[in-house]
Amino acid sequence: MSQISIKNAKKIFDETVVIPDLNVSIPEGSLFTLLGPSGCGKTTLLRMIAGFNSIEGGDFFFNENRINDQDPSRRNIGMVFQNYAIFPHLSVRENVEFGLKQRKLKKDEVRSRAEKYLRLIQMEEYMDRKPEQLSGGQQQRVALARALAINPDVLLMDEPLSNLDAKLRIDMRQAIREIQREVGITTVYVTHDQEEAMAISDQIAVMKGGVIQQVGKPKELYHRPANEFVATFIGRTNMLDAELDMVNGVPVITFENGYSLPMPKLTHIEPQNVRISIRPEDFNRVESVEETFGAVIKDSIYLGLNTEYMVELSNGKFIQVTEESSFDEDLNAGDIVNFKINPNKINVYNSEGTINLTEVR
Amino acid sequence: MATKQNELNGLAKVDPTAMAGPTQKKRFRLDIWSISAIVILITYVLFLVYPVGNLLKQSVFTETSGLTIENFTRFFSMSYYSGTLFNSFKVSITATVFALILGILLAYLFAMFEFRGKKLLRILIIIASMSAPFIGAYSWILLLGRSGLITRSLSNLFGIQMPDIYGFSGIVLVFSLQLFPLIFLYVNGAFKSIDQSILEAAEGMGVTGINRFFKVVLPLLMPTVLAGALLVFMRAFSDFGTPMLIGEGYRTFPVLIYTEFISEVGGDSAFASALAVIAIFIALTIFFLQQMVALKYSFSMNSLHPVRTKKVSGFKKVMVYVISYGVVFTAVLPQLYLVYTSFLNTSGMVFQPGYSLNSYREAFSRMGNSIINTIRIPLLAITIVVIFAVFISYLAVRRRNPLTATIDTLSMIPYIVPGTVLGIAFLTSYNTGVGGTGLLTITGTTFIMVVSLAVRRLPYTIRSSVAALHQISPSIEEAAQSLGSSKINTFFRITVPMMMPGIIAGAILSWITMISELSTSILLYTVNTRTVTVAIYTEVIRGNYGIAAALSTILMIFTVLSLLLFMKVSGKDEISL
Numbered sequence: 001m002s003q004i005s006i007k008n009a010k011k012i013f014d015e016t017v018v019i020p021d022l023n024v025s026i027p028e029g030s031l032f033t034l035l036g037p038s039g040c041g042k043t044t045l046l047r048m049i050a051g052f053n054s055i056e057g058g059d060f061f062f063n064e065n066r067i068n069d070q071d072p073s074r075r076n077i078g079m080v081f082q083n084y085a086i087f088p089h090l091s092v093r094e095n096v097e098f099g100l101k102q103r104k105l106k107k108d109e110v111r112s113r114a115e116k117y118l119r120l121i122q123m124e125e126y127m128d129r130k131p132e133q134l135s136g137g138q139q140q141r142v143a144l145a146r147a148l149a150i151n152p153d154v155l156l157m158d159e160p161l162s163n164l165d166a167k168l169r170i171d172m173r174q175a176i177r178e179i180q181r182e183v184g185i186t187t188v189y190v191t192h193d194q195e196e197a198m199a200i201s202d203q204i205a206v207m208k209g210g211v212i213q214q215v216g217k218p219k220e221l222y223h224r225p226a227n228e229f230v231a232t233f234i235g236r237t238n239m240l241d242a243e244l245d246m247v248n249g250v251p252v253i254t255f256e257n258g259y260s261l262p263m264p265k266l267t268h269i270e271p272q273n274v275r276i277s278i279r280p281e282d283f284n285r286v287e288s289v290e291e292t293f294g295a296v297i298k299d300s301i302y303l304g305l306n307t308e309y310m311v312e313l314s315n316g317k318f319i320q321v322t323e324e325s326s327f328d329e330d331l332n333a334g335d336i337v338n339f340k341i342n343p344n345k346i347n348v349y350n351s352e353g354t355i356n357l358t359e360v361r
Numbered sequence: 362m363a364t365k366q367n368e369l370n371g372l373a374k375v376d377p378t379a380m381a382g383p384t385q386k387k388r389f390r391l392d393i394w395s396i397s398a399i400v401i402l403i404t405y406v407l408f409l410v411y412p413v414g415n416l417l418k419q420s421v422f423t424e425t426s427g428l429t430i431e432n433f434t435r436f437f438s439m440s441y442y443s444g445t446l447f448n449s450f451k452v453s454i455t456a457t458v459f460a461l462i463l464g465i466l467l468a469y470l471f472a473m474f475e476f477r478g479k480k481l482l483r484i485l486i487i488i489a490s491m492s493a494p495f496i497g498a499y500s501w502i503l504l505l506g507r508s509g510l511i512t513r514s515l516s517n518l519f520g521i522q523m524p525d526i527y528g529f530s531g532i533v534l535v536f537s538l539q540l541f542p543l544i545f546l547y548v549n550g551a552f553k554s555i556d557q558s559i560l561e562a563a564e565g566m567g568v569t570g571i572n573r574f575f576k577v578v579l580p581l582l583m584p585t586v587l588a589g590a591l592l593v594f595m596r597a598f599s600d601f602g603t604p605m606l607i608g609e610g611y612r613t614f615p616v617l618i619y620t621e622f623i624s625e626v627g628g629d630s631a632f633a634s635a636l637a638v639i640a641i642f643i644a645l646t647i648f649f650l651q652q653m654v655a656l657k658y659s660f661s662m663n664s665l666h667p668v669r670t671k672k673v674s675g676f677k678k679v680m681v682y683v684i685s686y687g688v689v690f691t692a693v694l695p696q697l698y699l700v701y702t703s704f705l706n707t708s709g710m711v712f713q714p715g716y717s718l719n720s721y722r723e724a725f726s727r728m729g730n731s732i733i734n735t736i737r738i739p740l741l742a743i744t745i746v747v748i749f750a751v752f753i754s755y756l757a758v759r760r761r762n763p764l765t766a767t768i769d770t771l772s773m774i775p776y777i778v779p780g781t782v783l784g785i786a787f788l789t790s791y792n793t794g795v796g797g798t799g800l801l802t803i804t805g806t807t808f809i810m811v812v813s814l815a816v817r818r819l820p821y822t823i824r825s826s827v828a829a830l831h832q833i834s835p836s837i838e839e840a841a842q843s844l845g846s847s848k849i850n851t852f853f854r855i856t857v858p859m860m861m862p863g864i865i866a867g868a869i870l871s872w873i874t875m876i877s878e879l880s881t882s883i884l885l886y887t888v889n890t891r892t893v894t895v896a897i898y899t900e901v902i903r904g905n906y907g908i909a910a911a912l913s914t915i916l917m918i919f920t921v922l923s924l925l926l927f928m929k930v931s932g933k934d935e936i937s938l
Contacts, residue, residue: 052839072842079843085836089858098854099844143840150844 002062002153002186003028004049010057011044011210018044019210022058026188027203031180033189035197036207037233042190043158045207049188050156051075062153073102078147078185082159084139086131092142093118093127099150117145120179137168144176148183155180155187161196173200194234198222206230223345228353231277238319240276244269244348244357253348257314259293263343266357273351280308280322282345285337292338295319297331311337393849394760397752398768404749405771408812411795412786413641413778419634419789432635442617446639449614452529452604453597456536460593461586463537464544467688469574471545472552474681475670482689484924489692490542491920493877493894495602496913498535499901500695501526502607503702510698528611532604536597538692543596544589551585556664583658591651595644599779602879602898614640615781615880622785622884630789637782644777699913707907720907728912730889731896735919738807738892739875742814746822747868749815751857754826759835769823776820780880787813788884805887813881818871822864829863830856866931873923877916893919 004026011019019041026032034042047053049060051072060067067075087095096114105113118124121141131139140160147155160176161169177200180187191197197204198218206213206221206229214226225231228239242253244266251266253274286292298318299310307325312318321339323329331337348357422428436442467486471479504511505526515521524530555578563569563577579586601615608616618640622633673681703720706713725732753772756765775783787809794802803809833856841851879894886895893916900909 050839050843052842071847072839073845073847075843076845077843079840081836081840083834083836085834085840087837087841087855087859098841098846102845102850146840146844156843 001028001184002065004032004154004186004188005061006045006049006058007061008058009045009048009055009060011041011048011053012056013044017210019048022210022212024205024212024215026186028186029184030202031177031187031189031200033191033197033201033204034207035191035194035204038192040207041210042192042207044210046156046158046188046190049154050077050079076150076153078150078152078155080140080143080147080155080157080160082162084131084136084143084163086134086139086143086146088131090131091127092123092129092131092134095131095142096146096149099146103150113149114145117149118142120148120182121145121175136164137172140164140172141175144179148179148185152185155185157187157189159191160189161191162193169196176200198234206233208233224356224359225277225347226356226359228275228277228349231347231349235279236320237277237279239353240278240317240319242274242276242348243271244274245271255293256317257293261341261343263348265343266348269357269360274357275349275351275353277347277349278319278341279345280320281306282342283319283321283339284342285321285323286340287338289338292340294336294338297333297335297337299333300331307331393852394756395764398756398760398764401749401753401756401768402764402771405768407795407801408816409771409774412783412790413774415790416634416637416782416786419631420638421635423631432632433639435632436635436639442636445612445614445617446643448529448611449598452532452536452613453594455529455533456540456597457590457594459533459537460541460544461590463541463688464589465548465579465582465586467541467545467685468548468552469578470681470685471549472668473671475672476678476681476685478686482685485689485693486542486545487924488917488921489689489696490539490546491873491877491924492539492696492913492917493602493879493897494535494539494596494600495606495879495898495901496699496877496916497539497695498531498603498607499897499909500699500913501531501535503906504695504698505531527607527609531607532611532613535603535607536600538695539603540593540596541688542692543593544586547585547589547592548582551582553667554664555581555668557666557668560668580658584655584660587651587655587658591647594647595777595779598644598647599640599781599880601781602883606901615779618781618785619884630785633785634789637779637785640779640782641777644779648777696913696917699910700917702906703910703914705907705910707905707910710904710906712906720911723905724908724911724915728891728893728896728900728908731891731893731912732915734890735876735893735916738810738890739814739872741807741811742818742875743868743872745811745815746818746871747864749819750822750826751860751864753819753823754830754860755852755856757823758827758830759838772823773820775817778817780817780878781884783813783817784881784884787881804885805890807890809885810882810890810892813885814875814878817878817881818875822867822871825867826860826864829860832863833859862930866927869923869927869930873920873927876919876923 004024006022006024006026009019009022010017022041022045034045036042044053048055051067051070055068062075087098090098093114096117097110100110100113115124115127118127121144123138123141123145126134126138126142131142134142140163143160157176161172164172173196189197189200198221201218203215203217204221205215208229214221214230216224216226221230221234225234231237232239240255242255244251244253244263246252247262251263251269251271252260253263253266253276254260255276293313295311295313297309298312301308302325305325306322307329309321309323309331310318311321346358349355350357420432421430423431470476471483501509503509505523506512509523509526512523515523526534559577559581560573563573568576599615601613601619604611604613604616605619614636618633618636621636622630702712704716704718705720706715706717707720753768757769778786788804791801791803791809794800803812837859838851838856841855842848846854876892877894878892879898882892882895883898886892891899893912897909897912897916900906900912
């Protein structure tokens with residue numbers, strides 16, 4: 001088991017800088033996810049850790065051990081690939097034994113360790129089958145056992161669930177989570193699926209354009225996104241322009257439609273134009289018209305648990321609002337509704353959307 | 362929390378000085394890949410670049426007059442020579458057109474209609490395509506020649522005079538029947554990628570039958586048809602055994618090259634070299650023309666629902682059976698007739714009454730070593746081909762760099778160099794060793810036969826290895842590496858075993874073409890390295906028809922056995938090219 005530290009990592013493909021200067025530290029034994037849209041550099045970074053991509057700058061450490069110049073076969077990593085990468089000409093058992101045999105272990109040790117990990121993933125009864133007889137989910141389990149059997153320092157997983165169907169994906173992510181906890185191995189997990197990342201991770205690094213936007217626990221990312229990109233990428237949100245002013249010594253944000261909200265937390269922030277992120281579920285519909293803002297319902301989608309409304313504000317902007325649905329609800333296009341906002345639930349950014357002012361101390 | 366995050370996440374502006382760090386430079390390392398690349402490159406320089414280059418030099422450089430184009434002007438100014446080029450184009454184009462018509466027609470019937478015996482017909486078609494064309498020519502002479510079986514029966518029974526089979530028409534007949542199977546196999550494969558729904562969509566818009574074939578099906582098959590047409594044209598254009606036997610006065614370009622060279626062996630081979638250079642130039646031009654045209658038609662299809670065959674009845678049913686069985690029977694007829702004549706008592710060119718195994722006895726006693734050679738030489742060649750193909754394809758796909766790209770290009774050259782030309786190049790280049798140094802004086806050895814076969818066959822096996830390699834995701838190799846396997850170990854334990862099924866299947870097909878190869882071997886053989894195919898040719902020329910027929914039958918048995926092996930290995934009862 002190792003802690004992974006990456007300092008000033010730099011990646012260049014054909015003179016294009018993919019990762020300019022990246023620093024991250026991955027705690028020992030944690031499941032750490034690299035999350036971002038395609039092309040954000042998450043897989044590139046993972047493959048730099050694995051040794052399949054060259055490193056154009058910076059230092060990569062497993063504990064105190066600098067691995068930059070080590071061949072992938074000497075880094076003692078376990079890797080799980082999106083397309084499973086099972087050796088099709090070897091049986092399930094031979095697949096798991098492959099890495100053990102490279103380590104020149106005794107024959108019975110190879111056997112017993114392979115069997116141990118096949119049991120762990122509950123595939124011992126398929127031991128002598130050829131991979132082509134297995135489903136995608138079973139193949140991925142074998143790939144996981146194969147990666148873990150060699151007792152790697154770190155486990156690297158590159159979108160391991162992307163090729164599986166939706167239901168299996170949920171079962172498998174649960175299985176991966178449980179096995180990872182049981183083995184306690186430092187794991188770097190790459191995905192573009194934010195729900196999967198939230199469900200599985202101890203910590204998530206959100207990446208965009210080769211730069212880590214934020215590192216945090218799933219809860220932190222959702223409730224306190226570091227910038228506008230993270231706010232919109234994790235979950236859904238409405239971004240509204242507003243102004244931050246001091247009124248009688250109290251900071252107040254005033255939206256374009258005139259609705260204003262005192263924000264006592266922002267006392268130390270200079271008055272300025274701001275961007276506000278409000279999640280669809282954080283609009284509270286109220287009957288009173290006092291200190292609320294009105295809007296017109298344009299459309300609604302009934303989803304069972306929730307109902308989603310497309311709502312037009314008085315300045316012509318559209319927002320999304322989600323409400324728990326009920327049998328009695330009866331809101332139709334054209335109805336006027338009033339909302340209040342809980343100041344603790346919203347996030348306030350500078351006008352570029354790059355700094356979360358709620359988080360600035 | 363926030364400050365700690367900023368520290369971690371590198372959100373702060375990029376400081377260019379902070380990026381300086383130890384950079385991993387790409388150094389040239391002497392690993393197994395660079396060593397094998399260098400070995401392969403040297404091999405190609407010695408056995409391809411040098412002989413072909415030597416040929417070029419000989420064609421424009423003579424010791425008496427230095428740099429000269431007199432060989433070329435001599436060729437183009439005398440119609441005795443240049444007329445052969447016209448003849449070659451005429452037979453090749455005509456034969457290609459007939460082969461296309463027969464091949465596409467048959468493939469269409471196979472894909473669209475349900476009828477019995479498809480599997481058998483398919484195997485017969487493959488057998489017909491795998492024999493050496495000149496054997497077909499020889500058998501057709503026995504059937505339709507001046508004193509041929511059919512000619513005599515028709516004139517005896519009905520007093521009908523058959524048209525003359527010698528010359529243009531005979532060559533075209535043999536080429537068409539010999540080469541349409543290639544088109545059939547190609548197009549048959551292409552039909553599998555046409556989706557049934559495309560045909561149904563056309564039908565829905567009122568386009569059916571013949572109309573649908575020309576407006577929808579044929580355009581979809583076009584890329585495949587063009588690729589097949591190129592192959593057929595090249596084969597027809599470079600084959601010399603057929604026009605040699607059945608052409609009589611009708612001389613084609615390869616015949617001219619061969620006769621000019623044979624008559625000038627020991628003397629000045631400059632003229633033959635010039636002819637060889639013209640042949641390469643023509644092949645190159647045709648190749649690029651085809652590539653240009655093919656580019657215009659290139660698209661990709663994939664089909665979820667392959668075309669379903671239809672039941673037919675009545676007149677249509679009769680037509681389907683008559684055409685498919687008729688064409689295939691005509692194609693295998695020469696082979697069957699040779700098998701039959703091999704059991705006849707023979708005296709020279711005349712078949713005697715009664716049956717015996719005399720021809721076989723004579724064949725074994727006089728040509729026994731050729732049978733062993735036919736196994737020994739191609740077996741050595743195919744071993745070299747497989748090893749080289751595995752390495753070259755791996756280097757070209759996974760270790761792409763200027764060196765491996767050069768090898769990749771070099772390996773494709775034999776694809777467009779006619780066999781006769783390569784034979785001449787080899788013969789003139791190693792007579793006194795490389796550059797007259799005495800090094801590699803391999804003329805007349807088994808080695809030169811093996812190398813020539815290997816060089817000529819490599820392009821095909823490399824393509825199939827590359828295809829096999831493209832099926833293997835790089836992440837499989839990465840998985841092996843992540844499990845602690847070194848690069849070499851990964852190559853031999855994971856990559857090669859995964860490539861093998863595809864390569865072995867391709868190698869068996871290569872093997873079949875090797876055992877029936879004539880145009881290079883006929884120039885390079887000696888008494889000790891004579892193969893069955895060469896023996897058949899020389900026996901036919903000498904008029905020992907019995908031995909020729911027996912040897913042809915033996916060759917056919919080899920071919921059929923190899924095909925059965927191929928089907929067992931590949932698990933398929935069909936061949937796609």
